[in-house]
Amino acid sequence: MHDPHNPGLQEHYSRGSCIMRASSPHPSTPTRESPPNANYLRVIDTRRLLSLPLLNQGGNTKMTIFPEPQICELTGATFELSKPRIILGDSATDFERHAACLIEQATGTGDGVRIVLGTPKSNPAVPAALLDALAGKPNADQGYVISSSVNEIILAANEPVGVLYAAQTLVQMTEPDGTIPEGRIIDWPERRYRGIFAESRWCSELMTLQDWKDAIDLLASLKFNVLDVGVANNWMIQYNHRRSEFLLLPIRKHPELQAPQSIEYYSAKAGDYVTSEYLPLMFTEDFFGDVVAYGASRGVTVYPHFNTPGHNTLIPHKIPEISSKDEHGDPVGYGFCLSNPKTYEVMFDIVDEIADRYLLPNGVTWFHLGLDEVWPILGMDESEPTRVVSPYCQCPDCEGREWYDQFVDYVVAMCKHLADKGMDKIGLWHDSFVRGGRMNEELADRFRREGILDKVVLHWWRYGSFFDTIHPELGIESWVVPMTGYYYFTPLQDHLNNIYLAAKKAAEEDAAGAESYTVYYNAYYRNYACLAEYSWNSDGAGDLDAFRDKYTHFLYDDAPEGREAFKRFDFVTGPMGPTSWSIYYYSNAYGLNRRSQFIRENYPQAIVDKLADNAGAIQHNLGMICENARAAKRIFDREELLRRNPSGLAKAYSAEMARTAATAHVFLRLSQATAAYRTMQEDGELDAAALEARSAEIKAAIEEMDAAILQLETDLPAYMGPSIIRELTLQRRFAVTFLEELNSLPAKAGAAAGSVGTVSPPDLACLQTHPIRWVGKAHRGD
Numbered sequence: 001m002h003d004p005h006n007p008g009l010q011e012h013y014s015r016g017s018c019i020m021r022a023s024s025p026h027p028s029t030p031t032r033e034s035p036p037n038a039n040y041l042r043v044i045d046t047r048r049l050l051s052l053p054l055l056n057q058g059g060n061t062k063m064t065i066f067p068e069p070q071i072c073e074l075t076g077a078t079f080e081l082s083k084p085r086i087i088l089g090d091s092a093t094d095f096e097r098h099a100a101c102l103i104e105q106a107t108g109t110g111d112g113v114r115i116v117l118g119t120p121k122s123n124p125a126v127p128a129a130l131l132d133a134l135a136g137k138p139n140a141d142q143g144y145v146i147s148s149s150v151n152e153i154i155l156a157a158n159e160p161v162g163v164l165y166a167a168q169t170l171v172q173m174t175e176p177d178g179t180i181p182e183g184r185i186i187d188w189p190e191r192r193y194r195g196i197f198a199e200s201r202w203c204s205e206l207m208t209l210q211d212w213k214d215a216i217d218l219l220a221s222l223k224f225n226v227l228d229v230g231v232a233n234n235w236m237i238q239y240n241h242r243r244s245e246f247l248l249l250p251i252r253k254h255p256e257l258q259a260p261q262s263i264e265y266y267s268a269k270a271g272d273y274v275t276s277e278y279l280p281l282m283f284t285e286d287f288f289g290d291v292v293a294y295g296a297s298r299g300v301t302v303y304p305h306f307n308t309p310g311h312n313t314l315i316p317h318k319i320p321e322i323s324s325k326d327e328h329g330d331p332v333g334y335g336f337c338l339s340n341p342k343t344y345e346v347m348f349d350i351v352d353e354i355a356d357r358y359l360l361p362n363g364v365t366w367f368h369l370g371l372d373e374v375w376p377i378l379g380m381d382e383s384e385p386t387r388v389v390s391p392y393c394q395c396p397d398c399e400g401r402e403w404y405d406q407f408v409d410y411v412v413a414m415c416k417h418l419a420d421k422g423m424d425k426i427g428l429w430h431d432s433f434v435r436g437g438r439m440n441e442e443l444a445d446r447f448r449r450e451g452i453l454d455k456v457v458l459h460w461w462r463y464g465s466f467f468d469t470i471h472p473e474l475g476i477e478s479w480v481v482p483m484t485g486y487y488y489f490t491p492l493q494d495h496l497n498n499i500y501l502a503a504k505k506a507a508e509e510d511a512a513g514a515e516s517y518t519v520y521y522n523a524y525y526r527n528y529a530c531l532a533e534y535s536w537n538s539d540g541a542g543d544l545d546a547f548r549d550k551y552t553h554f555l556y557d558d559a560p561e562g563r564e565a566f567k568r569f570d571f572v573t574g575p576m577g578p579t580s581w582s583i584y585y586y587s588n589a590y591g592l593n594r595r596s597q598f599i600r601e602n603y604p605q606a607i608v609d610k611l612a613d614n615a616g617a618i619q620h621n622l623g624m625i626c627e628n629a630r631a632a633k634r635i636f637d638r639e640e641l642l643r644r645n646p647s648g649l650a651k652a653y654s655a656e657m658a659r660t661a662a663t664a665h666v667f668l669r670l671s672q673a674t675a676a677y678r679t680m681q682e683d684g685e686l687d688a689a690a691l692e693a694r695s696a697e698i699k700a701a702i703e704e705m706d707a708a709i710l711q712l713e714t715d716l717p718a719y720m721g722p723s724i725i726r727e728l729t730l731q732r733r734f735a736v737t738f739l740e741e742l743n744s745l746p747a748k749a750g751a752a753a754g755s756v757g758t759v760s761p762p763d764l765a766c767l768q769t770h771p772i773r774w775v776g777k778a779h780r781g782d
Helices: 007-014 038-051 094-107 128-134 160-173 209-221 281-285 288-297 314-318 341-362 403-420 431-435 441-449 496-508 522-536 544-556 560-573 594-601 605-613 617-636 646-683 688-715 721-743 746-753
Strands: 071-080 085-087 114-118 144-148 152-157 179-187 193-198 226-239 242-247 261-267 272-278 301-308 323-325 331-336 366-370 425-429 456-461 477-481 483-485 513-518
Touching: 085 094, 094 114, 094 160, 114 160, 128 144, 128 152, 144 160, 152 160, 160 179, 160 209, 193 209, 193 522, 209 226, 209 288, 209 522, 209 646, 226 288, 226 513, 261 688, 261 721, 272 721, 288 301, 288 341, 301 341, 314 323, 314 331, 341 366, 341 403, 366 403, 403 425, 403 431, 403 441, 425 431, 456 513, 477 496, 483 496, 483 522, 496 513, 496 522, 496 544, 513 522, 522 544, 522 646, 544 560, 560 617, 560 646, 594 605, 605 617, 605 646, 617 646, 646 688, 646 721, 688 721
Parallel strands: 085 114, 114 152, 193 226, 193 513, 226 301, 301 366, 366 425, 425 456, 456 477, 477 513, 483 513
Antiparallel strands: 071 179, 144 152, 144 179, 226 242, 261 272, 323 331
16 A cells, blocks of 8 residues: 555565564565454454453553553453564555554564454454444544453554554553553543644754654654644844744745854864854755655644744844834834735745645645744844844834734734635634733634634643633633743753643643644653643543652663652752753843843853852752762663663763753852852952862863763764753853963962962953843843
8 A cells, every 4th residue: 555655664564574474484475364254353352351350440550651541451461472463454554554563663573462453444353342432432533442362452443543542552561571461441532632842943953854753753652643843933132142043944935034053062072162054954955745744654743833923033034025114114123014915925925835835735734823922022133132122013004003903813814814725723822812812702703704713723832830721611722732841952841740730721621732832852751751641641640740650660660770860850850950040040041131131141150150149058959959960860871770761761861961960060160169269359368279179170060061061962862962062062161261260360370380479369351241231121020
């Protein structure tokens, strides 16, 4: 059978590597075994199933599977699953063939227990009676039933995608020793749509086609069925005094739309700084259509997120005619003039090209329009970064109308155009409607009158707690959007509570989907597993403590070292760890207000200066972070302890703990040295011995950072390394300069020469901060 999404699949199956007769003397010969009497198998299976003494129903105490199945009925017995005979029907679909391949990859094939898989329509050997258990269940078209006994295993589903999910479960059911429990699983998802939004940012712009395929395979293993890919998004200045602009797709009608990237980082491998100028790989190789097609072959709908009119500087700078205008009629390079017909002409050209080239040829009819965070903000003007720039156009045609009325008109026009183009699911971030007072019945009525109410999907995002309501009474389809990891320029953070609360709200108000905000990174696997758990089954393994225990068991079985590793891991990624001191505070983050703008322009000396003022609690916490991160790393390095290691997870965790320890260690030693040096200045005398000790400590911290950078270069996915290391590079460069200044002080030089004497401590140049010229007021508090 030809698979239009995966041309290699037909060849793979024609070799018969997954399906063969047990007695065939030629395993490479294409074969498919059909049972001699399907009715006999149906009767035997049903009678045996009904007679099994069940240990547990409606829960799961014997298996560790993500996401948690809805109903598990186990006898307590196990049997060996090794080299089974995999039986497909004559009309097996591509999903069913891929399901067979997943099983073969996990178990091999041979003369072992028979595995019958498919739908009653595609495989007569699948007993239709098994599927009665799914009657009346939500999303039963994605559901499945697994019946496992020593004589036969049946994977039954109403639709082929359910067979694929059943195979994912069977693979996880199989223990490392090759045994599998006897019994029955009845399973279906609570949320119809489950997945992630992979933001267009540094990291994702370096992902190869194979990286995207690997990401899809991992998401599919968690029964995610959605991957929203950010293909266009812009932010304020963060590095190199340049706006952060990203465009991952070439737009042929507008070749001027390009977003070149520049990055500098210290390479421990090279022992030197590396500078790179480039365009995103997806842009230059133009492979988004291949990503969409591969997702379709794995049961994952891949669709684009193209954000306007906020997060929008590239287009208005390249096509200033459609930019918002200031009071003088000059383009501001941020946002659109929503009364200009040319704005719609350009945007219709863009979305039409994306639909025609990437989506419709692959049967995808979804599109995300973005629309979040449309507000005045600083950092958008590279020539004057502390000037607040507004996206609200002040041309004569716009000035006379309330901006949020124009905004709703823009949304309606874009949605109607996409609907006419064949898009039947159009994502919209919720926040601009709420901020403008438009999240109400009037908005729903407008969508209904315009014929798009059944097309639009509100994506409710919040990355701390979660909302009291997502307003189901409006009758607009809603998805919840928690955070599963995005701030890759800082150490790992724990987002489990946010994910849990969002999923619970989705269950409470019957949201159709749960799609997290993230950049794709294997080190975020626990967060992904948590979203998979509670979006499929909102009760999951229980509360978050139970989930943490389950996840640890998933990786380490009952090894006490695993529990110890995650105890330490949770400390450094939780509230007392980097979360409390890295995001927006101790990283080179966005300049959103006076404080963060000052830190970004004086990074990291402004942070070191503040840390030195609090030599007690903060420095104590930094020391504890170092200790716990190193201890966790030592255990993650022992890969022989692992029961499972999906996507090289142990190496990613180890590298992240190395990064965390190195960052905390550098800030700890720099702040301690700064505090000690201030004391010397107050005393009016340099202490050569103390300077020597502080220099040795800083040198050791730099060496630990170099080792962490080398590990990050070696063990992380290649697309993650440069952007993660860039942040460490800024810290390392400062530490090296600090050390050089200490070593050049007269007291140290005199001590080296054997001289003595009193030397007045000069100011250290590296610790000097520079005021910023402030223009306007940021959208956040100063």
